[in-house]
Amino acid sequence: MSVKKQPNARAAQSIRSPKDDLNQQIIRLLQQDGRMAFSEIAQQLDVSEGTIRNRVSGLRDNNMLRIVAMSDPVATEYTTDAMIGLNVATGVTPRQVAERLERNPRVVFILWVAGRYDLIIELVSDDSDALKDFLEHEIHGSNDIAKADVMPGLKNFKNQFLLKQGAKE
Amino acid sequence: MSVKKQPNARAAQSIRSPKDDLNQQIIRLLQQDGRMAFSEIAQQLDVSEGTIRNRVSGLRDNNMLRIVAMSDPVATEYTTDAMIGLNVATGVTPRQVAERLERNPRVVFILWVAGRYDLIIELVSDDSDALKDFLEHEIHGSNDIAKADVMPGLKNFKNQFLLKQGAKE
DNA sequence: CATTTCGATACGAATTTCGAATATTTTAGT
């Protein structure tokens, strides 16, 4: 190892997208192992350790990136307030409704689906009035939703969508 | 700092739950910052660094704990195969069905709900036959499910249930 | 009560991270 530095090593990264590409690759590696050493990431991506350090701390400072631990038992403790199946009003696209609801921090999941509904969203919160408030302001208070099928959550058996990748080994 | 070691330091941990308590505390800290140094965790919990190291690697090896990076833009790239609304067969409880489906790694989310369905599950996968295989083996191949409403995912607008905690600062 | 086993601790070595100076690239202005 310890290749002094390929002459075109960083060229390959400059020619492409100025920086996003490297960030994406860093993130990709950290998604596999959030504790991977900066020096190893640097080695794999053929840049200096300092660069990785700067990028990661920059991403974290700007809340672009979070490195967190997840555990199965804890994941199940997340209380889902409700799943809501939505049908958008005529003349409105699911995307438009999704982009509106996206801003609400209590909505943690929005999926455009085919079938009975147009959108399926997941709502979480702490206090008990959150569901009522949400329905009042975001659903019935808007005219872009034709129908809302509210299904209050009773118990969460599993919640680990992030564990899926690399679930092998 | 560098308190040599409180005489009753590990007593406080032995008296209580034998080990689960310490694991929970380690996880709690790593949930705040997945890259927190073992030595700092050790200091905060008043045990040796080696203990933290052993516990964390043990938890990780057993898939009890996972340390991953999450980024908002990337999180939306998760492809959800389908959401499925399930109604359990008569004489079967949602819990029983949930406990069966829980074992399938492609099921990343299972929620018991009130309303149109009994259970709502989320399915993810890589290859395109996964949905077909799942329906064939886990749904239609079982007699504990009365009805399955499959809603294939078209586009994921938001998926960040884990970002909700500590999303302040 | 001896023995085994499991986990915690200690400690030196290897590795990694950090701080800060230097070098390079990019951007902007003229």
Added chain:
DNA sequence: ACTAAAATATTCGAAATTCGTATCGAAATG
């Protein structure tokens, strides 16, 4: 096109952390 300024990237020694491994202690087993 040239230069100045700003932003990134790299380097390198010092500090901190992690790792391998041996030792210790407590609980369990026979």
